[in-house]
Amino acid sequence: MSGVRVLVGTRKGAFVLSSDGKREKWDISGPHFAGWEIYHVKGSPADPNRLYASQCSGWFGQMIQRSNDGGKTWEPVGNKFIYDGVPGTHQWYDGKPHPWEFKRVWHVEPSLTDPDTVYAGIEDAALFRSKDGGQNWEELSGLRKHGSGPRWQPGAGGMCLHSIIQDPKNPGRLFIAISAAGAFRTDDGGETWQPINKGLKSLYIPDPEAEVGHCVHHLAMHQARPGVLFMQKHWDVMRSDNGGDLWREVSGNLPTDFGFVIDVHAHDPETIYVVPIKSDSEHYPPDGKLRVYRSQTGGNEWEALTRGLPQSDCYVNVLRDAMAVDSMDSCGVYFGTTGGQVYASADAGDNWKPIVRDLPAVLSVEVQTLA
Amino acid sequence: MIRVVMPAHLRTLASFHGEVQLEVPGAATLRSVLDALEARFPMLPGTIREHVTQERRPFLRFFACGEDLSHDSMDAPLPDAVVSGAEPLLIIGAIAGG
Numbered sequence: 001m002s003g004v005r006v007l008v009g010t011r012k013g014a015f016v017l018s019s020d021g022k023r024e025k026w027d028i029s030g031p032h033f034a035g036w037e038i039y040h041v042k043g044s045p046a047d048p049n050r051l052y053a054s055q056c057s058g059w060f061g062q063m064i065q066r067s068n069d070g071g072k073t074w075e076p077v078g079n080k081f082i083y084d085g086v087p088g089t090h091q092w093y094d095g096k097p098h099p100w101e102f103k104r105v106w107h108v109e110p111s112l113t114d115p116d117t118v119y120a121g122i123e124d125a126a127l128f129r130s131k132d133g134g135q136n137w138e139e140l141s142g143l144r145k146h147g148s149g150p151r152w153q154p155g156a157g158g159m160c161l162h163s164i165i166q167d168p169k170n171p172g173r174l175f176i177a178i179s180a181a182g183a184f185r186t187d188d189g190g191e192t193w194q195p196i197n198k199g200l201k202s203l204y205i206p207d208p209e210a211e212v213g214h215c216v217h218h219l220a221m222h223q224a225r226p227g228v229l230f231m232q233k234h235w236d237v238m239r240s241d242n243g244g245d246l247w248r249e250v251s252g253n254l255p256t257d258f259g260f261v262i263d264v265h266a267h268d269p270e271t272i273y274v275v276p277i278k279s280d281s282e283h284y285p286p287d288g289k290l291r292v293y294r295s296q297t298g299g300n301e302w303e304a305l306t307r308g309l310p311q312s313d314c315y316v317n318v319l320r321d322a323m324a325v326d327s328m329d330s331c332g333v334y335f336g337t338t339g340g341q342v343y344a345s346a347d348a349g350d351n352w353k354p355i356v357r358d359l360p361a362v363l364s365v366e367v368q369t370l371a
Numbered sequence: 372m373i374r375v376v377m378p379a380h381l382r383t384l385a386s387f388h389g390e391v392q393l394e395v396p397g398a399a400t401l402r403s404v405l406d407a408l409e410a411r412f413p414m415l416p417g418t419i420r421e422h423v424t425q426e427r428r429p430f431l432r433f434f435a436c437g438e439d440l441s442h443d444s445m446d447a448p449l450p451d452a453v454v455s456g457a458e459p460l461l462i463i464g465a466i467a468g469g
Binding site: 034035036057058059060061062063076079080081082 | 384414417422423428431467
């Protein structure tokens, strides 16, 4: 019978939540890598038993873990992320040059077609790739060296490369996003890159429409329609219909357009989800009500989804990589909170319930739909 | 034979319980002992010393014979009691994070 596997990264370990297609009863496995920060865990679309996890610690640095059995057992693989050439400098918070320094891997993105090929988005922002199952990593340095790199500046959470999206119809095309540099695209497999931030307006930077410097929080795309991108920016929910060449705001009637996550329904490319957060200084839902907002019109018109979610005294956050969808016939939507809850909806967001309530703060949620 | 005690998280990472005993070729220094430790456990490079600089990670310390060796030269000879195996070299994770 088909089922789903939810891969949860938390501040103190990874958890694997499994269920059958009904998604009513869940088995919880974990913590894996207990005590370590697990920024992200993701499975290979080409081999669902192949998983990659980013494991890190302020004491012991960065590890990459690999599983070949769907998360039952793990083995550490390569953790050497060395910038290509002389790294140079980017801007620090005070605007002064600051040397590029590796801190951690925020996001692992397995190739759509090859289980041994995997991308890693790191802080300080750079994109790495492994072609041997995570043993060895090389920087795709055309991104960092494309010209604007010395002007990139960290957001409050660090200068992280957090979104990596592969175009399923064009293997040479990748989209990435960096907080707080913006979004970038390559059309030649990572050799050369261009910023794709036209249309973004960030009132908190010196030039609100600058080529780079925008605090993009997350990108999303539907696999069947790779030219259409959605973005949760620091403030503003944005949409592009031309692969990022131009963005337009689709925040519409959201109660606040600040937030971190954004995702797309598995079967309807015009249905998108966000979790509005009050503001950049108050990282919790407005009015203490945890509400997912769904647009079935590709943005602008949003409805609050509240059934099963706490509607009073809720002050958790939902971090940028902590929402995912499954591709069961009735699309499942999942998100995790800094309060340690993982909420699931088996009916595209109409009804929610927690799978687990008391995990460490959730950093990331990914879902695998298993045959 | 040099004895090394690793912090619990690194023992878990290395799937190893207890005290490590290492044959260290040549002079026993922090550098040569860590080289031998990393050769024995290939998952450890980068966890005790930074990959590029080979410097001690900031939240780790090295102790032996009641002394803090963390700021000694990586190439300084280790105490005789460590070299003889009478005392272990302790790799300690800082008590931090509160």
